[in-house]
Amino acid sequence: xxxxxRKHSSWLWIIIAGATIVTFVWWGASVxxxxxxxxxxxxxxxxxxxxxxxxxxxxxxAKNDYFIFxxxxxxxxxxxxDPNLSNFQIDQQIYLRIMxxxxxxxxxxxxxxxxxxxxxxxxxxxxxxxxxxxxxxGSVPIDSFVKGxxxxxxxxxDDLERFxxxxxxxxxxxQSIGMAGQLFTPEEAASAxxxxxxxxxxxxxxxxxxxxxxxxxxxxMNVGGFYTNYMSYYRLPDRVQISYVEFNVTNYLTAxxxxxxxxxxxxxxxxxFAQDGMEGVPDAKTPDxxxxxxxxxxxxxxxxxxxxxDANTFANxxxxxxxxxxxxxxxxxxxxxxVVKTPAPFSQQYGPSEFIAPEAFTKSAFSLTSDDxxxxxxxxxxxxxxxxLDKQLPSEIPPLTAIHDEVARDYxxxxxxxxxxxxxxxxxxxxxxxLLSGRTFPAVCVAAGLDSEELPPFSLSTTEVPELKNRAGLxxxxxxxxxxxxxxxxxxxxTDEGGFILYVEKQLPPDEAAMKTQMxxxxxxxxxxxxxxxxxxxxxxxxxxxxxxxxxxxxxLQAAQAAQGAK
Numbered sequence: 001x002x003x004x005x006r007k008h009s010s011w012l013w014i015i016i017a018g019a020t021i022v023t024f025v026w027w028g029a030s031v032x033x034x035x036x037x038x039x040x041x042x043x044x045x046x047x048x049x050x051x052x053x054x055x056x057x058x059x060x061x062a063k064n065d066y067f068i069f070x071x072x073x074x075x076x077x078x079x080x081x082d083p084n085l086s087n088f089q090i091d092q093q094i095y096l097r098i099m100x101x102x103x104x105x106x107x108x109x110x111x112x113x114x115x116x117x118x119x120x121x122x123x124x125x126x127x128x129x130x131x132x133x134x135x136x137x138g139s140v141p142i143d144s145f146v147k148g149x150x151x152x153x154x155x156x157x158d159d160l161e162r163f164x165x166x167x168x169x170x171x172x173x174x175q176s177i178g179m180a181g182q183l184f185t186p187e188e189a190a191s192a193x194x195x196x197x198x199x200x201x202x203x204x205x206x207x208x209x210x211x212x213x214x215x216x217x218x219x220x221m222n223v224g225g226f227y228t229n230y231m232s233y234y235r236l237p238d239r240v241q242i243s244y245v246e247f248n249v250t251n252y253l254t255a256x257x258x259x260x261x262x263x264x265x266x267x268x269x270x271x272x273f274a275q276d277g278m279e280g281v282p283d284a285k286t287p288d289x290x291x292x293x294x295x296x297x298x299x300x301x302x303x304x305x306x307x308x309x310d311a312n313t314f315a316n317x318x319x320x321x322x323x324x325x326x327x328x329x330x331x332x333x334x335x336x337x338x339v340v341k342t343p344a345p346f347s348q349q350y351g352p353s354e355f356i357a358p359e360a361f362t363k364s365a366f367s368l369t370s371d372d373x374x375x376x377x378x379x380x381x382x383x384x385x386x387x388x389l390d391k392q393l394p395s396e397i398p399p400l401t402a403i404h405d406e407v408a409r410d411y412x413x414x415x416x417x418x419x420x421x422x423x424x425x426x427x428x429x430x431x432x433x434x435l436l437s438g439r440t441f442p443a444v445c446v447a448a449g450l451d452s453e454e455l456p457p458f459s460l461s462t463t464e465v466p467e468l469k470n471r472a473g474l475x476x477x478x479x480x481x482x483x484x485x486x487x488x489x490x491x492x493x494x495t496d497e498g499g500f501i502l503y504v505e506k507q508l509p510p511d512e513a514a515m516k517t518q519m520x521x522x523x524x525x526x527x528x529x530x531x532x533x534x535x536x537x538x539x540x541x542x543x544x545x546x547x548x549x550x551x552x553x554x555x556x557l558q559a560a561q562a563a564q565g566a567k
Contacts, residue, residue, distance in 0.1 A: 047550035049099050050106065062097045064155055065163045066090070071149070072123065076132060078153065088556040095553060096539075099546050101166055104173040111172075116165035123164060177538050178531030189523040193515050199457035199508035200481040203441050205450050206471055207424035207498040212416040218408050226411040227400045234407070235397045239345040242365045243329055244387035245338050247311040247377070252303035260302055269294045304384075311377035311384035314338070318386065319374055326373045329388035345393050361385055420498035428492050428501060435489060441503040457508055472500055 046054035070079040070093075079085050079093075111119075123129070125139035133140045133148070146157050227234070257265065272280065272294050273287070284290035314336065321328040333340045343352040351362040358380035368375055368389035376386035400407060427448060434444040445452040458465055458474075460482065465474055472495045480490040480502045490502040547553060 111168035119164040178535040181530030201506040207420040209417040212419040237347040239393040241345040241390040247307040248383040256303035326388040424492040
């Protein structure tokens with residue numbers, strides 16, 4: 001068990017992240033985020049857990065452990081650089097880790113040197129980490145990891161070893177406290193499997209707002225009133241408009257292939273395939289397909305280098321123009337016969353509507369100012385961009401004259417939605433009376449001028465029903481189907497598009513042969529889930545008792561609440 005920390009560490013991460021959510025419930029606050037700064041533990045008073053004072057060394061070790069853990073499991077980002085984490089949240093995790101390790105010590109849970117070394121080795125052979133370090137085969141050398149990741153943060157190889165050891169201890173703690181979940185019997189699992197795989201055969205009728213649009217008259221008075229009532233809905237966020245020149249990789253592929261040369265290209269493809277084999281190209285079905293993909297990768301890599309070179313040359317030329325002006329980008333581009341594109345103003349949340357811009361593109365656009373109006377080359381997955389600021393547009397509510405057609409459509413849609421839902425609600429009474437008199441569900445629908453549909457059999461474990469065509473969510477359909485008696489119709493269920501009524505025609509028995517085949521895996525999964533719930537419940541109660549009086553957490557919570565009050 002100890003040697004498999006890499007396989008199970010994601011589970012532990014979920015548990016600890018879940019425990020953080022629980023702590024917000026105890027403290028009764030949602031905490032604002034911040035863009036910098038780390039966990040505190042300041043003032044020298046670190047509080048106590050299980051009646052024993054927390055030392056500065058213990059706090060520092062737990063903090064380093066949490067930072068390494070978070071970096072490995074949160075996209076290689078340090079928690080104090082994550083704008084979505086507050087100091088309060090970081091310190092919660094640190095103190096939670098101290099509490100868990102102390103509990104493990106009280107229970108006599110340990111991990112020896114050999115196990116810790118093996119766990120550290122497993123961490124360094126993580127596929128994601130190897131890709132980040134451009135390592136093929138084997139594992140990331142510990143010296144490279146220490147120098148490239150730990151040392152810049154002030155951590156050492158000893159911190160990595162301690163972290164690996166403590167994570168093993170915590171994994172054993174999770175299993176020990178959740179051990180009762182392993183007592184879930186095969187009989188209980190069989191009963192649960194049958195409930196989840198028992199099919200319902202159902203028919204459905206939809207009430208869609210689109211079918212009622214023609215019944216909605218649109219007048220200027222109605223549109224004006226709707227605009228007045230929902231004016232804030234039409235507020236536009238801060239936007240920017242930029243001009244840019246794109247250096248797309250596709251324009252460099254032919255030249256890149258010639259530059260590499262046929263012989264050299266074949267050699268590189270053969271070398272990469274010999275080193276990685278079919279595992280390096282998981283989508284390929286044959287060696288020839290794999291080599292073809294590797295070939296395109298090599299060419300594209302060289303083409304991106306050439307695109308970057310041209311983008312740098314152009315950017316430098318633009319930046320050196322005097323006097324500095326955003327118009328210089330377009331002027332120089334025309335001289336060099338490059339295409340300048342100017343998308344419509346866009347917000348930081350959505351980016352340009354004309355194309356799917358990489359995140360770096362939008363981020364760079366919103367970093368531009370009148371004093372610093374150029375950016376680039378900005379790298380995307382398939383191109384480099386050099387951009388200049390045209391204008392910044394503050395948040396505003398457009399006048400009705402500018403968005404009249406949009407407001408009219410919204411008004412018409414809202415009224416049609418209300419008509420659809422009223423029709424569905426009224427139809428329930430008629431439907432139930434007709435069903436009691438012996439009429440069939442399709443017949444009652446036809447008589448009312450409605451089209452009913454037959455759904456394929458589905459169970460609680462069904463993951464998709466294509467026939468729904470996004471007109472209703474599958475969880476909502478399941479709730480209606482399994483909350484309605486066989487031979488009866490559900491109540492009218494509202495959806496974003498209107499709503500539906502579901503008629504449960506039959507209950508079909510589960511496939512006993514499939515149950516026998518799936519039961520070993522299903523039983524193991526249910527036991528894991530039971531163990532998780534038991535551990536989560538324990539963390540909930542234990543942390544509520546042990547962490548509530550930590551001075552640092554109380555101080556950070558007070559500061560967070562004051563910041564929220566100021567807003």
